[in-house]
Amino acid sequence: MIKVMLVDDSALVRNALEELFNRAPDIEVVASAPDPFIAADKLKRVVPDVILLDVEMPKMDGLTFLRKLMNQHPIPVIICSTLVGDNSTTHIQALELGAVDIIQKPKIGLRQFVEQHQQYFFDVVRAAAQSRLKPLIKRVQAREKHNADVILPSGGRRAMHETTEKLIIIGASTGGTEAIKTVLMGMPSDCPAIAIVQHMPEGFTKSFAARLDSLCQINVREATDNMSLLRGHAVIAPGNMHMMIRRSGARYMVQLQDGPPVSRHKPSVDVLMRSAANYVGSNAVGIILTGMGDDGAAGLLEMREAGAHTIGQDETSSVVYGMPKEAYKKGAVVQQLPLERICAAALKEAAIESQSTPAPE
Secondary structure: OEEEEEEOOOHHHHHHHHHHHOOOOOEEEEEEEOOHHHHHHHHOOOOOOEEEEOOOOOOOOHHHHHHHHHHHOOOOEEEEEOOOOOOOOHHHHHHHOOOOEEEEOOOOOHHHHHHHOHHHHHHHHHHHHOOOOOOOOOOOOOOOOEOHHHOOOOOOOOOOOOOOOOEEEEEEOOOHHHHHHHHHHOOOOOOOEEEEEEOOOOOOHHHHHHHHHHHOOOEEEEOOOOOEOOOOEEEEOOOOOEEEEEEEOOEEEEEEEOOOOEOOEOOOHHHHHHHHHHHOHHHEEEEEOOEOOOOOHHHHHHHHHOOOEEEEEOOOOOOOEOHHHHHHHOOOOOEEEOHHHHHHHHHHHOOOOOOOOOOOO
16 A cells, blocks of 8 residues: 655645545555644654645745655655646746655646546556655755756757658656656557656656556657667656767667756756757657646757657646747747647657547648
8 A cells, every 4th residue: 555645734635635545446545734743743653655745834835844854754745736837936846855746736626626637646646656765965056047058069950861760759747747648558569769858856767667668558668878769669768867869870879968957957858859859850750748847848949940840738738838838939839739639640740550539730
């Protein structure tokens, strides 16, 4: 059983989540608290596998509690808050402080939201329970927002157009775990190779890849340096490493590189997409999915300018319409589609037939 603690000042929220998790055969709510002080006291008697934590609470806010928890006794934490919506810095701060995932809680209609996203809650908790955390040695300092130039210079398209091999490039953040699953589960076993950046902490991407691998027709792996990109395979950038595409003769390969965060993220979607623009060009299909912030917007535009077909998730189907919106505003998106139609559209552009509903012309 996965033991869960709920920390939220709303009794309605705690009750709704407890009722939800009671339906899961492998998840048990072992404690709940209306504020961090009570939660800290209960942690002396019971140690959960996962904590669902609100941000705005009396006596101590959730991010302060998260910082103290990661310093003293790291436990996988999922932030569940109304304060992680568009244009909020809470999402980035929470990930920097050690949260393994973010759920945007609606301001109204909570029970309906929980009912509609039941499986999402279950999957996020199950994945979080498998993550491995390290103590936060010191408070994360504010840092300069770098662009992809610090990892990979722009300009000079190096795509080798004589190849006909296609690649699908995907970037996502908040809500992306479920969005990526939806896209990959529609892929046939002979689909083009897929490279993915999902904003996740170090140690979490391997279990995410393993879960997708168990659900999909294709093979899904956490990327390793110099890994070949093969048809019917998807690779996910490891947490805390940038991932790029390189060419070696007729093959596409993965290159992993350390370095500063780009667009405040590491791995960064912008880095992956710039490398695709440079080395894959018009043989690529770029996809930007749900997520907070603007990582990937500039990179997707570079892909489009290099001749790639680009797809953005629409607002209605996005958990957070941040990254897709910024890409759309930049003119980086050729097609804007609901999540359930993105797989078919990508396969169509890659000239692979799909049994999914085809995208419109």
